[in-house]
Amino acid sequence: MISDPLKDYPGYALRRASNASLALLTPRLMEHDLRVSEATVILAIFTNPKIKQSELCKLLDIASANIAPLIGRLDKRQLITRIKVDGRSQGLELSEMGKSLATQILTIIEDHERALLEKMPEPLRAPFMEAIKYLWKPDGALKGGQDETP
Amino acid sequence: MISDPLKDYPGYALRRASNASLALLTPRLMEHDLRVSEATVILAIFTNPKIKQSELCKLLDIASANIAPLIGRLDKRQLITRIKVDGRSQGLELSEMGKSLATQILTIIEDHERALLEKMPEPLRAPFMEAIKYLWKPDGALKGGQDETP
DNA sequence: TATTGTTATACTCTATAACTATA
DNA sequence: TATAGTTATAGAGTATAACAATA
Secondary structure (H helix, E strand, C coil): CCCCCCCCCHHHHHHHHHHHHHHHHHHHHHCCCCCHHHHHHHHHHHHCCCEEHHHHHHHHCCCHHHHHHHHHHHHHCCCEEEEECCCCCEEEEECHHHHHHHHHHHHHHHHHHHHHHCCCCHHHHHHHHHHHHHHCCHHHHCCCCCCCCC | CCCCCCCCCHHHHHHHHHHHHHHHHHHHHHCCCCCHHHHHHHHHHHHCCCEEHHHHHHHHCCCHHHHHHHHHHHHHCCCEEEEECCCCCEEEEECHHHHHHHHHHHHHHHHHHHHHHCCCCHHHHHHHHHHHHHHCCHHHHCCCCCCCCC
């Protein structure tokens, strides 16, 4: 009988489960001509109007080199507007079209995430969500909170 | 204050945690000139000698088009041997060098996975591992078990 | 006809380096 | 000097289509 030697390891299970989740979500967002990363950025701007690209990078753990073309695509589609903050940085906001798209994205993602959670027995859901947060740093260890000794 | 609108969703948390895990594991395997996918395949062959490529694909959820060049690289490095089963398929086995590398990989991965799990409080570890298995299909729904009605 | 393995190709995400301009 | 943003480029994972050889 063939068996998977890594199936009981958390990091491996994370990778497999994440891939399975993305395989379900990607085609649903593609109907709106959006990648998962683009949808994530749109929602982050929706929740944090006037956020700067550098702040988005920290929040979502994306390299600044990679967010530049992504923001460029959203700008070209007139989903966002850039508002000069100072000479070198710009606050990002959603256009009306962007806000409308954001609410549609939110519907898709909420439905997707609800379906994911419903795959596991109810008593495991809360412990799962609590546990997984120890494996990354929500809100990107951003300003405001007490950081781990700098 | 900047906040992440998706941080309480399981699929998003999976993606972030998986990326964080890979960012730690990748450089450690790179010291042995191995990608994560290559190390995974080596261990799968180690555990399942004579496994065929098509079985590896099902087990690890990799498209056959993508495993061909990967196997080719392992073959060129003389880490595996291909043993003809019939005219169109071949059983894969590790060479002595491959087996030696497999044990080193296992040490790295076990250390990595142990460190991951230790990031969360002990009482959450078992529920986490139990819960996450509902989000993918370990052993790729392979032969031997009772499948979901074909 | 179906299966196994392969090649070619393309898209996405990620990573690094080098650069401009501003503070 | 340090920060914000950009460009170019490369590496890696994943996806589809097309194909040859075999069962």
